[in-house]
Amino acid sequence: MRLLHGRPRAALLLSAAVITTAFLTPATAAAAAPDYVALGDSYASGVGTRSYTSESGSCQRSLAAYPSLIKNRIAANLSFVACSGARVSDVTNNQLGALNSGIEFVTLQVGGNDAGFSSVITECAKPAWMSNCDSAINNAQNVINNTLPARLDGLYATVRSRASVAKVVIVGYPRLFNGTDCNAGTWFSSSEMTRLNQTADLLNSKLLSRANAAGFTFVNPTSAYIGHAVCGSPEWINGLSNPISESYHPNTTGQTAYANMVDDHLT
Numbered sequence: 001m002r003l004l005h006g007r008p009r010a011a012l013l014l015s016a017a018v019i020t021t022a023f024l025t026p027a028t029a030a031a032a033a034p035d036y037v038a039l040g041d042s043y044a045s046g047v048g049t050r051s052y053t054s055e056s057g058s059c060q061r062s063l064a065a066y067p068s069l070i071k072n073r074i075a076a077n078l079s080f081v082a083c084s085g086a087r088v089s090d091v092t093n094n095q096l097g098a099l100n101s102g103i104e105f106v107t108l109q110v111g112g113n114d115a116g117f118s119s120v121i122t123e124c125a126k127p128a129w130m131s132n133c134d135s136a137i138n139n140a141q142n143v144i145n146n147t148l149p150a151r152l153d154g155l156y157a158t159v160r161s162r163a164s165v166a167k168v169v170i171v172g173y174p175r176l177f178n179g180t181d182c183n184a185g186t187w188f189s190s191s192e193m194t195r196l197n198q199t200a201d202l203l204n205s206k207l208l209s210r211a212n213a214a215g216f217t218f219v220n221p222t223s224a225y226i227g228h229a230v231c232g233s234p235e236w237i238n239g240l241s242n243p244i245s246e247s248y249h250p251n252t253t254g255q256t257a258y259a260n261m262v263d264d265h266l267t
Contacts, residue, residue: 038067040109044082048249059083109171174225
């Protein structure tokens with residue numbers, strides 16, 4: 001009788017072990033947070049939100065920036081290395097050390113500084129008799145058309161080689177203007193605002209093209225920002241601000257809008 005009773009007991013113990021393993025394994029897997037790297041320039045670092053982490057120094061990384069918001073939403077391990085002022089070469093030389101074959105998600109937003117957007121905006125904001133806005137825009141468009149694509153191809157290839165299995169999302173730039181300049185101290189004409197918006201569209205078209213060629217996903221914020229650019233209601237992009245470095249960058253609401261767009265493609 002002991003042998004007969006022993007078999008069911010052993011079977012019960014084995015079943016209990018299997019059930020315990022079945023319950024523990026998914027919990028253990030769920031506890032493994034994804035690894036996420038955020039690369040790019042001031043739009044990615046969060047300039048415009050007016051609050052930056054002390055460790056980031058002049059890179060001005062913000063807890064209100066979309067990479068930080070996404071990190072919290074998807075419970076990720078974030079390597080946040082985006083830096084204000086970064087060009088493609090800066091990302092290549094200074095930010096890619098965060099990548100490796102185990103990274104699951106990468107966001108990358110760069111190209112605006114290569115086109116000299118900051119200096120173009122500064123030039124076009126001056127009164128007409130002081131500025132050469134058309135020339136500045138022409139130069140930016142020339143860089144976007146003829147120089148930037150090859151730079152992006154090189155950067156994207158390096159990102160893929162270092163983060164071989166990552167989902168990579170390339171993030172674009174919004175139009176800055178709704179057609180109205182309501183800021184005291186700037187003198188954007190209607191035609192200048194139109195051309196500046198067209199330049200943002202041109203930049204996005206090149207980012208999309210090179211992202212597609214690399215097999216990456218592109219997020220275009222243009223539609224979401226319509227009605228919410230400088231002087232919009234509500235305004236998601238700062239107009240002329242103090243300090244001036246906050247100008248023409250997404251505010252906290254604008255960064256939340258970016259997070260809403262980007263995290264859909266990560267999750």
